[in-house]
Amino acid sequence: MAKTIEEKQYLLRYNADPKSHLTILDHNKCATQCEGQICTIFCPGEVYKWEGDRMFVGYEGCHECGSCRIGCPNDNIKWEYPKGGHGVVFRLA
Amino acid sequence: MPEKFDVIVVGAGPGGAACANVCAKNGLKVLMVERGEYPGSKNVMGGILYRKQTEEIVPEFWKEAPIERPVVEQRFWMLEKESMVSMGYKGKEWAQEPYNNFTVLRAQFDQWFAQKAVEEGVLLINETVVTECIQEDGKVVGIRTDRPDGDIYADVVVLADGVNSLLAKSLGMRKPMQNEDVALCAMEVLNMPKGKINDRFGLEGNEGCSVEIFGDATKGELGTAFLYTNKDSINIGVGTTLSGMIRSKIKPYELLEYVKNHPMIRPYIHDGESAEYLAHLIPEGGYNAIPKLVGNGVLVIGDAAQLVNAIHREGSNMAMASGKMAAEAIVKAKQNKDFSEVGLDSYRTSIYDSFIGQDLKKYKDLTHTFENNPQYLNEYIPLMNRAASQFFTIDGTPKWDKQAKIMKSMTAGRGKFGVVKDIYQAWKVMK
Numbered sequence: 001m002a003k004t005i006e007e008k009q010y011l012l013r014y015n016a017d018p019k020s021h022l023t024i025l026d027h028n029k030c031a032t033q034c035e036g037q038i039c040t041i042f043c044p045g046e047v048y049k050w051e052g053d054r055m056f057v058g059y060e061g062c063h064e065c066g067s068c069r070i071g072c073p074n075d076n077i078k079w080e081y082p083k084g085g086h087g088v089v090f091r092l093a
Numbered sequence: 094m095p096e097k098f099d100v101i102v103v104g105a106g107p108g109g110a111a112c113a114n115v116c117a118k119n120g121l122k123v124l125m126v127e128r129g130e131y132p133g134s135k136n137v138m139g140g141i142l143y144r145k146q147t148e149e150i151v152p153e154f155w156k157e158a159p160i161e162r163p164v165v166e167q168r169f170w171m172l173e174k175e176s177m178v179s180m181g182y183k184g185k186e187w188a189q190e191p192y193n194n195f196t197v198l199r200a201q202f203d204q205w206f207a208q209k210a211v212e213e214g215v216l217l218i219n220e221t222v223v224t225e226c227i228q229e230d231g232k233v234v235g236i237r238t239d240r241p242d243g244d245i246y247a248d249v250v251v252l253a254d255g256v257n258s259l260l261a262k263s264l265g266m267r268k269p270m271q272n273e274d275v276a277l278c279a280m281e282v283l284n285m286p287k288g289k290i291n292d293r294f295g296l297e298g299n300e301g302c303s304v305e306i307f308g309d310a311t312k313g314e315l316g317t318a319f320l321y322t323n324k325d326s327i328n329i330g331v332g333t334t335l336s337g338m339i340r341s342k343i344k345p346y347e348l349l350e351y352v353k354n355h356p357m358i359r360p361y362i363h364d365g366e367s368a369e370y371l372a373h374l375i376p377e378g379g380y381n382a383i384p385k386l387v388g389n390g391v392l393v394i395g396d397a398a399q400l401v402n403a404i405h406r407e408g409s410n411m412a413m414a415s416g417k418m419a420a421e422a423i424v425k426a427k428q429n430k431d432f433s434e435v436g437l438d439s440y441r442t443s444i445y446d447s448f449i450g451q452d453l454k455k456y457k458d459l460t461h462t463f464e465n466n467p468q469y470l471n472e473y474i475p476l477m478n479r480a481a482s483q484f485f486t487i488d489g490t491p492k493w494d495k496q497a498k499i500m501k502s503m504t505a506g507r508g509k510f511g512v513v514k515d516i517y518q519a520w521k522v523m524k
Contacts, residue, residue, distance in 0.1 A: 001283065001353070001367050005346045008281070008370035015130065042338045044279050044345040044372030063372040064135060066257040067277050070270050070374075071335050081128055081259070084239050085220030089134045092198045092282045092369040093328055 005046045009061050017086035020059040022047065022068070023078040030055040030076065039068050039077070063088055098124045098247040100423055101236055102215075103223045103260060105132035105207045108395025108412030109253030111150045115420030117213035121427065124245060125207070125215050126238065128222045133203025135255075137373035138409060139280065140321040140328045141303060142197045146410040149417060151209050159205050161196040161323035162301025163188060166294075170357065172308040173478040177357045188300050196301045196321045196328070198282070226250055226260055226391065232433070233264070233390035248432045249423050251392050253416065256374045258384075258397035266393060267384030272336035273464055274378030276316060276403065279345035280330025281353075283365030287325045293361050294322055305406070306331075308474035310352050314341050315464045318352045319406075320361060327362055329353060332375065334464060345372060377403040380450075380457035386441045389434050392419045400444075402452050404459060404523075411449050418443040459522040468515060472506050 002008045024030060030037065031053055039048040039055075045063045049056040064087055069079035081087070100116050102109045105127035113125045129135040141164065147154050155163070165188045168181035187193045211217050227235040227244060235246035252260045256275070261267050294302040301322045310318035316333030331345075331352045338345060352358060376382065376399040383400070386393050394400070395412030402411065422440035426432050444450050463469055480499045484492075504512050 001362075001365060002281065002370060003350060005344075008346055008367070011367055011370050036342075038339055038342070041342050041344055042277065042335065044277065046344075046346075063137075065277065065372045065374050067275075067335055067372075067374060069257065070275060071272055071339060079257075081222045084128050084222045085130050087135075089130050090137060090200045090369065090371055091134075092200055092326075093137060093140060093280060093371055 009045060012061075013089040013091060014060055015086050015089055016060040017082045019083070020057060021080045021082040021087065022057050022059045022062060024055050024057060025076050025078055027054055029074050033074055034076075039072055042067055042071055096245065098122050098245065099427065100124070100249050100251060101126065101245060101247040102251045102253055103236065104253035104255055104397070105217060106136050106203060106253060106255065106395065106412065107206060107409045108397075108416040109251065110203070110207045110210045110416070111413040112251050112253060112394060112416030112420045113215040114150050114210040114213050115417050116423060117210060117215045119420070119424045121423065123215045124247065125210060125217045126221050126223055126236065127207070127217065127219045129219065131204050131219055132207035132217070133200040136199045136203055137278075137280070137371045138197075138199045139278070139319050139330055139406065140196045140198065140323070141406060142195045142202065143407065143410040144192050144194055146413040148191070150413055151206070155190075155192060155195065159197070159201040161198060162299050163192045164194050164196060164303050165296070165300040166302040168302065168304040170304060170306045171474045171477055172306055172310050172355065172357055173475050174309055175356055176478045176482060178477045178481050196303070196323050198323060223254070223260060226264060231389055233388065249390055249392065249426065249437070251394060251419055251423075252397050253394050253412070254397050256376045256396040258393065261384055261393050261397055264388060264391065266388060270376075270378070270382075272339060273334050273461065274376065274382050274399075275335050276332040276375040276377045277335045277338055277345055277372065278330055278332030278375055279349045279370070279372045280328055281349065281367055281371075282323075282369040283327045283329060283362055284368045285325060285327055285365045290322050290325070290327065296322065299324070306352070306358070308470060310355065311337070311470070312341060312343065312348070312351070313467060313471040314338070314343070315460070315470065320358070326368060327365060329358075329362055334377065334460070335374070336464065346370070375403065375408065376401050377460055379403070379460055380453040383453065386444060387434050387437045390432050392422065392437060392440050394419050400449055400453070402456065404456050405452070407452075414447065414449060415444060418447065456522065462518060462522045466515070466518070468507060469519065473515075476503060476506070
């Protein structure tokens with residue numbers, strides 16, 4: 001059974017768009033105005049990783065759920081859908 | 094002049110496909126636009142599909158639809174760390190026609206359901222994102238897509254674009270969503286041989302079982318976990334309000350692992366083989382979160398209209414029912430040649446008069462009450478477990494003494510007044 005998030009994400013099929021559909025509007029805000037970088041906790045695909053001074057966005061693993069769109073305390077994420085036919089492709093549920 | 098349709102439906106989930114289907118049956122020229130590779134490829138559901146509203150779109154659908162199992166048993170588990178109080182109902186009448194509800198795998202069901210709309214004459218275009226609604230003189234007159242020369246026109250545009258509905262937002266039809274108005278749910282599909290599923294859940298043949306799990310599964314945050322049996326797999330998932338996840342700093346996939354490894358749950362799923370991991374938002378804001386449903390040339394249905402009854406896990410059925418009501422309003426508007434907000438208003442009144450509006454109104458304060466009063470989950474469920482343990486443990490204490498002790502412990506935490514207040518408050522939001 002898949003235990004880690006890496007193992008879980010590996011179960012998914014993605015058709016990644018070369019262009020990210022998730023954009024941090026102001027990287028400076030993540031560094032200076034955000035306590036705890038909560039998106040790195042609640043994102044179910046572990047798309048957001050804090051690299052000490054900058055937010056890394058691994059959009060290729062995004063489930064397109066929209067949690068970060070709503071949950072970012074600074075409304076600092078521009079959230080769009082990936083280009084038609086791209087992004088996550090659920091095969092089962 | 095580009096091609097013009099009577100109706101454009103944005104999104105080919107259950108709501109969109111139901112709306113498109115009914116429109117086409119009534120002779121309208123319908124285009125349905127889906128952003129995924131195929132309908133269902135972006136959609137996630139725990140897995141319970143209700144018979145009634147599906148049957149109203151496709152009669153006797155269970156004879157040909159890719160359903161997993163008819164549910165014959167519904168269980169409810171109130172979980173503590175190492176115990177649970179369980180209740181439920183199992184009935185053989187649910188194992189035969191016309192059935193009550195079914196487990197389904199959405200990526201498969203949605204493809205079939207959208208295909209039924211296509212068979213009625215709907216034109217389905219996949220792999221296309223609708224980037225905005227085209228407006229003229231305060232009226233929605235079409236859609237702009239991410240394809241080259243991607244403008245398409247219609248008398249009415251139906252927004253069935255799911256929980257995030259960026260289109261309803263851009264038209265100003267709804268307020269920004271709040272963290273407490275959505276549940277973030279993570280789930281896994283675990284492959285398991287049919288015989289093993291039947292043995293573990295006490296099922297025969299193709300009978301299915303659903304288990305709703307409360308309490309320790311969400312570590313006290315407002316939410317639920319579930320186990321649903323498919324033909325040869327099990328769906329296991331857990332969700333809490335996004336605000337709950339943020340407050341408790343839980344990673345959704347770690348909460349899912351906590352549920353999978355819970356001693357009350359583990360025996361049912363152990364040695365299952367992970368087949369897929371999925372996450373999704375459920376709109377749980379209820380009655381107060383319903384957006385403006387009708388505008389000039391535009392209607393909002395399903396998750397996009399936040400039509401979910403969280404307490405009864407109803408969503409896809411409300412999506413289908415709202416899709417059908419939208420279609421009926423469009424047919425009426427077509428007859429009257431009036432696609433304005435007034436001309437389409439019968440959709441709004443249909444929603445509020447139907448079980449959708451009535452049920453969401455019934456529970457309109459429920460989510461916030463439970464969210465703001467964590468004692469319901471954190472105190473009463475452990476208390477139920479302790480009471481059951483004490484009452485059923487044979488240790489030579491007379492039952493009257495046990496009852497007295499249980500009654501005393503009931504009021505120890507919150508006080509007699511507190512308990513009465515909690516019961517009254519719970520009754521008030523559920524009555």
